[in-house]
Amino acid sequence: MSNLPTDPKLKEMMTSLDDDKIDMLAATSVLQQKATDVRAQTVNWQSYMQSQMISQEDYNFICNFDTTDSQKREELLKANRLQCAKTFLNLLGHISKDQTLQYILVLVDDMIQEDRTRVEIFHEYAAKTKESVWGPFLNLLNRPDEFITNMTSRIIAKIACWAQNQMERSDLHFYLTWLKDQLKVQNNEHIQSVARCLQMMLRIDEYRFAFVSVDGISTLLSVLTGRVNFQVQYQLIFCIWVLTFNPLLAEKMNKFNVIIILADILSDSVKEKVTRIILAVYRNLIEKPEDAQVAKEHCIAMVQCKVLKQLAIFEQRKYDDEDISADVQFLTEKLQSSVQDLSSFDEYATEVKSGRLEWSPVHKSKFWRENAQRLNEKNYELLRILIRYLETSQDPLVLSVASFDIGEYVRHYPRGKHVIEQLGGKQLVMQLLAHDDPNVRYEALLAVQKLMVHNWEYLGRQLEKEQGDAKPGSAVISGRA
Incomplete structure (x- = not known):
């Protein structure tokens, strides 16, 4: 061997x-x-x-x-x-x-x-x-x-x-x-x-998979999100970099939010060695996956995390290390190309998976008219993520945006209310009506109203069907009652 x-x-x-x-x-x-x-x-x-x-x-x-x-x-x-x-x-x-x-x-x-x-x-x-x-x-x-x-x-x-x-x-x-x-x-x-x-x-492939099996990647990232000195930062990111030389691991890596966590470190770091190793990880996340769609998603995630802005800053600096300059050029070209091909749904999916929801343009009504049904793809993957945020997130902005998005999905997809109920989202939205943050309460209230409007319309139709020649408006009145 x-x-x-x-x-x-x-x-x-x-x-x-x-x-x-x-x-x-x-x-x-x-x-x-x-x-x-x-x-x-x-x-x-x-x-x-x-x-x-x-x-x-x-x-x-x-x-x-x-x-x-x-x-x-x-x-x-x-x-x-x-x-x-x-x-x-x-x-x-x-x-x-x-x-x-x-x-x-x-x-x-x-x-x-x-x-x-x-x-x-x-x-x-x-x-x-x-x-x-x-x-x-x-x-x-x-x-x-x-x-x-x-x-x-x-x-x-x-x-x-x-x-x-x-x-x-x-x-x-x-x-x-x-x-x-x-x-x-x-x-x-x-x-x-x-x-x-x-x-x-982790230089040995068999050991890489064994490390992943003991939840090693999550541990590396957990330590990196804490307060560690630049030497430890470099060493742990080096471990991630070595892992990404395996194509299968490179494809799985961003499920652990690697791109987001490293983007935060990249924006704060003043050490050239840390910058170099993060750029090397990013390059591998684009080059190593055999699935082109995964590489594309990684590019979009980097764009979402404002990595292009950092690359523009790096381009203005002079580095002794040629690898840094080469990686900056490579990443800039790939990310700019991905921006040109980026659909609004790609952008939305990347934002949801990143866990950093914000009031970006993809949350506007035009997007929902065109894309609401696409949230049903991959067994409701994006909806499940949004609902998980309602249950686990402590960030008022994330809770507000997730509540809004669920409401818009229900509003623009005819069976949306039924899907949200089946996935357990309705109860979680209603719990947010008592949240400490007024913005969360407001968005949760709007979402509940959208869920209930569908209920009223359904109940009204059923009553009209049963009562036949009932007086006009009686079904609606009964429904509201």
């Missing part, structure tokens, strides 16, 4: 990152600072042997390994490959003292960082003993010491990405879930290290 990315642009960037930018980036990070301190310590291996916590052969190997320079270490490993894995796994499994475990993990990390092919040592040993290569490391993720868990995570990512054998499904699920949960930890001082592990893992 080859884990190298096949896309030239991804391969180029990942190659540059592999040259210690993923693994040694931000030497001042908390994990790196602590690792430097741990390296300076010494361990009394003899005391562990005398207390029979480690065997004689493990003692002999670790003493030799711990006291040699890089050249002699290479010779030692060539002569004792399987003993190396055996000793380290034994030490990690039998020693409980945090300080010593920290030191062992730094030794392992330094060893495989020095030569990444050494990750195969652990796989060779696991194959010979018919044991899992992952078990001893995954167990350490449950330790309370944050340096131990994050250094272990770093080692797992390297073994998973640099070895020929991929991580097995259950172990992979456990590890990716751990990474995802670490992203959600409030004020996690090791979040850069967690993100760096993800940057490595």
Whole structure:
């Protein structure tokens, strides 16, 4: 198996990152600072042997390994490959003292960082003993010491990405879930290290789908919508960018509101690296989907999020990075082209799916006369979204516009009232009559009136049919009563 990315642009960037930018980036990070301190310590291996916590052969190997320079270490490993894995796994499994475990993990990390092919040592040993290569490391993720868990995570990512054998499904699920949960930890001082592990893992296609299956995309975006520094922003958006190299994931991505969230960051960011990676994500969302309609919808969503305005600002700047200029030009051309082909219904559908409803021109009556029936398409997809906003949104503007749109749909589509009732929209609109915001109450009242007018007309017709020669107007009067 080859884990190298096949896309030239991804391969180029990942190659540059592999040259210690993923693994040694931000030497001042908390994990790196602590690792430097741990390296300076010494361990009394003899005391562990005398207390029979480690065997004689493990003692002999670790003493030799711990006291040699890089050249002699290479010779030692060539002569004792399987003993190396055996000793380290034994030490990690039998020693409980945090300080010593920290030191062992730094030794392992330094060893495989020095030569990444050494990750195969652990796989060779696991194959010979018919044991899992992952078990001893995954167990350490449950330790309370944050340096131990994050250094272990770093080692797992390297073994998973640099070895020929991929991580097995259950172990992979456990590890990716751990990474995802670490992203959600409030004020996690090791979040850069967690993100760096993800940057490595998501270069491999099989790992991408596994990450998506544990709700990884939603977690990335949830963290990005919070307050994180630009370095973490860059790393998490990098993870999204790597995911979009898979065409299927690129097609699904905007269902998580990726375009909107990144547009907000793009408009606020002052860091060139963050701008560059967002533009790269946008480019992939247009280039990678195999379904041309999805690519078109992504373009429309970017237009809706005022990305063209940002691109016009970027065009006036000079960037040292040629990729930025190229991506700005590419995106500008694609978005301008999509604007020319944009129908009012396309614009409306994109606005509804974005969740950012506003009093744009597509909410005028002319639009509804021409397009009301189109809200029945794809099993009432847009109507269901509008009704969901009535139930979940806290934004008065969204509630006001959604109420108005539902009223206009009922007004212009003959069976609209029945559809809205079946989808549960009528009750939600009526609940908004008691909303705190006067604009929401007003639009909800108008929508209810439109729903009730249809009721009166239907009831009036039924009464007229039943009463036959009843007096003119009696049905209407009865209906109002």
